[in-house]
Amino acid sequence: MRGDGLYSRVIAWLKVVLPLAALALLSTLFLFSSGRDPLENVPFADTLEGGGTILEGVAAPQYSGTTQSGDLLTMTAERARPLQGGDIAADALVAQLRMKDGSAIDLTATLGTLRNGERRIHLDQGVIITNSLGYRLETQALVSDIDRTAAESLAPVQGEGPLGTLEAGKMQILPADADGAVQMLFTGGVKLIYQPPAKDNDP
Amino acid sequence: QGTEVAFGNGMQQDTSAPVEATADALSVNQKDGTALYTGNVVIVQGEMRLAAPRVLVVYSEEQGKIQRMEATGGVILVSGTEAAEAERADYDISNGTVVMTGNVLLTQGPSAVTSERMVVNLETGTANMSGRVKTVLQPADDQKASQ
Numbered sequence: 001m002r003g004d005g006l007y008s009r010v011i012a013w014l015k016v017v018l019p020l021a022a023l024a025l026l027s028t029l030f031l032f033s034s035g036r037d038p039l040e041n042v043p044f045a046d047t048l049e050g051g052g053t054i055l056e057g058v059a060a061p062q063y064s065g066t067t068q069s070g071d072l073l074t075m076t077a078e079r080a081r082p083l084q085g086g087d088i089a090a091d092a093l094v095a096q097l098r099m100k101d102g103s104a105i106d107l108t109a110t111l112g113t114l115r116n117g118e119r120r121i122h123l124d125q126g127v128i129i130t131n132s133l134g135y136r137l138e139t140q141a142l143v144s145d146i147d148r149t150a151a152e153s154l155a156p157v158q159g160e161g162p163l164g165t166l167e168a169g170k171m172q173i174l175p176a177d178a179d180g181a182v183q184m185l186f187t188g189g190v191k192l193i194y195q196p197p198a199k200d201n202d203p
Numbered sequence: 204q205g206t207e208v209a210f211g212n213g214m215q216q217d218t219s220a221p222v223e224a225t226a227d228a229l230s231v232n233q234k235d236g237t238a239l240y241t242g243n244v245v246i247v248q249g250e251m252r253l254a255a256p257r258v259l260v261v262y263s264e265e266q267g268k269i270q271r272m273e274a275t276g277g278v279i280l281v282s283g284t285e286a287a288e289a290e291r292a293d294y295d296i297s298n299g300t301v302v303m304t305g306n307v308l309l310t311q312g313p314s315a316v317t318s319e320r321m322v323v324n325l326e327t328g329t330a331n332m333s334g335r336v337k338t339v340l341q342p343a344d345d346q347k348a349s350q
Contacts, residue, residue: 103233181234190229194222
């Protein structure tokens with residue numbers, strides 16, 4: 001059936017040798033892989049490359065509510081992320097208080113943490129306090145209530161105001177008292193330098 | 204009527220010099236911006252120095268500057284070598300006058316003058332005392348002895 005000529009014998013040998021060669025070639029194929037790292041240009045998110053896993057968080061969170069005395073409090077931040085123990089940390093937090101009498105106080109902080117269950121927010125790493133009177137004060141850390149207009153600086157305060165440059169050991173924002181005006185109380189030694197306007201533009 | 208007295212040895216008081224106020228506490232009313240200093244308040248401007256337990260600063264929003272300061276509870280005003288004491292003092296920065304009321308006692312070196320009311324004009328360095336003005340002068344030889 002199969003001719004015994006040279007040609008048939010060669011073909012028969014080839015039928016055996018060629019598949020074996022192919023098998024050998026395939027099995028050693030991975031040895032010849034090129035040096036290039038295949039993961040190099042795969043478009044990974046940069047946070048992964050930094051080794052940090054993507055944190056669970058909320059981008060541009062916003063909180064608004066009214067305090068007991070009817071003042072409106074809105075808080076916005078770049079990012080809010082949960083910490084252990086149920087605390088919430090917010091980066092670049094801006095809290096705006098709009099009082100019923102029309103005056104306003106803004107608190108801007110690099111980091112704000114809302115402690116679990118506490119109705120207060122702790123602002124630290126540099127806090128800037130500005131208000132509708134034209135005060136602009138800076139302090140290191142400040143604690144502010146959420147449900148009422150009350151705040152207290154945890155570090156000395158210094159800054160500018162309509163009355164001049166001001167330094168104080170501590171600052172408190174007290175809720176509206178009887179005559180309904182929010183008070184800013186500076187304690188712990190107050191120093192203020194007021195530069196009266198030059199004589200010429202006096203009326 | 205009133206007696207004219209030189210105050211702050213009569214030299215010009217620069218009323219546009221910076222005013223420096225130090226106190227234990229300051230409370231600012233958020234609505235109208237008045238500021239109340241409490242606790243050994245000291246206000247210094249150039250040669251003039253005013254000390255009182257309580258000073259209320261009334262600030263005028265429109266003109267954007269301090270209208271006046273009301274010091275109460277026993278005020279001591281020192282300018283140069285003279286000192287004046289009274290129960291209350293109203294310091295008007297823009298026109299540079301201090302109105303002291305309530306048994307005013309002005310001491311100038313050995314002599315002392317008391318009255319009900321005294322208006323000090325800081326710019327001209329004069330003080331006008333009125334209301335039962337009484338002057339206590341020490342005879343010459345005592346002055347030499349006391350110097």
